Amino acid sequence: MFKKIYFYRARLFPALITAVPMLIFINKIIAVEFAIPLKNIYDILPLITHLGLSAAIIFLLVQINRFVAKEIFQRWYFRDELYMPTTNNLLMNNNTYYPIAIKNKIRDKILAKFQIELLSADEEQQNCDNARKLIVTAVSQIRNVLRGNEMLLQHNIEYGFWRNLIGGSLIALFFSAIIIWYGYSNNLPDQITIGLISFIVFLIPIILSKVIIRNYGKYYAKILYEEFLSLQ
Template sequence: MMFNKYNRYAKLFPALLTFIPALVLLLLSNNTEMMFIVNVIMRMTVGVAIVWFFAFINRLLGKAIFQTLFFKNENEMPTTNFLLPSDTTLSPSMKKAIRDKLKNDFNIDLPSARDEAKNIDKSRKQIIYAVSQMRNSTRGNELLLQHNYEYGFIRNLLGGSIVAFLVCIFNLYFFRNININTTGFNLSLGLGISYLLLLLLSKPLTEMLGRNYAKVLFEQYLHH
């Protein structure tokens, strides 16, 4: 299970990409103690543990910061917003089809316009529960899994980019003032800019992937 497709695609790959600045620091430092650390990492399986630690931190930060910040967890995810009566993203006919199928499959009623106006929080919770049933009924769908991998990859990469960017800042100071190394400085500068750009684009990236996932979920559920 550790190396299943989701763990590789959504956890391991972002961890490797955000581990690069730390690797640059270790490999390009002329400090004897640093080189000893590199040798230990390269020769022992602790290197794998470090990468998986990065994967854990990436996921923790991605969920705690970006998913909570942009989507209030599930309360404002596209899968929730699209099914609100006031939202016009989906066509009326598609909303009706989803409503009818949920009623038929699970005896779940989506909130009406009156329900939404009366209590928006309760309406969102009703939708979140309905969406969870849709997910359960389409579990294993390859198209949905692919979108889930993509969302997990970006969310975890963004979480790891926070740590990676901070390591790059340290590297710039280290290679400029403590252990002067032009290659290390330039690599850290380029990497730092890349992670910063990712962080600046975090909102449109997560929103785009969230919208895509929601539309595919509804389509696959209706054809399930």
């Protein structure tokens, strides 16, 4: 149940949004250039999910968006998981986001529940990467025990939606640029306008990607630890 909710909201919806330039490209450029007898979907974009070809493209984008988001943006900003907000902003000893008392409660609970002892401040300075890896391991265990938590699921969906939308925006930018180029090459003002609007719309999430991913990641991390502390 929870997996389906996450799939639809965090993976499918971003794919639907970012699929628009690719669908325009296929319908108005590929189909016209090669005389492919496809039904014109240019004027009925709200119905794209009911078309077989569109559905296949959207399913493909679900996979591509997630891959691009994780392998480019998330890896770039967080160096895999070692600098995720769950690691970098909350449990490292040199971070002051949480008061020491709260941080110690989280660390003590991790030790009691998972037998994972996080490094002290001195040990952390000597081996920062190892300290982060231990926190990453602890976080994965926390996620397992909180699986099905509705509050955490909601924040996970929000983070996943924006991360995948940003990944898909990179693909959408590429097809928007092709639409603009094709419009200029064939003197088609309508396509130039549509391509420019699409390019600007999908450029915005990429420009703001660092702020969006970090902030939503921080919201998720905060809820993760708060819900973990509330466990009996």
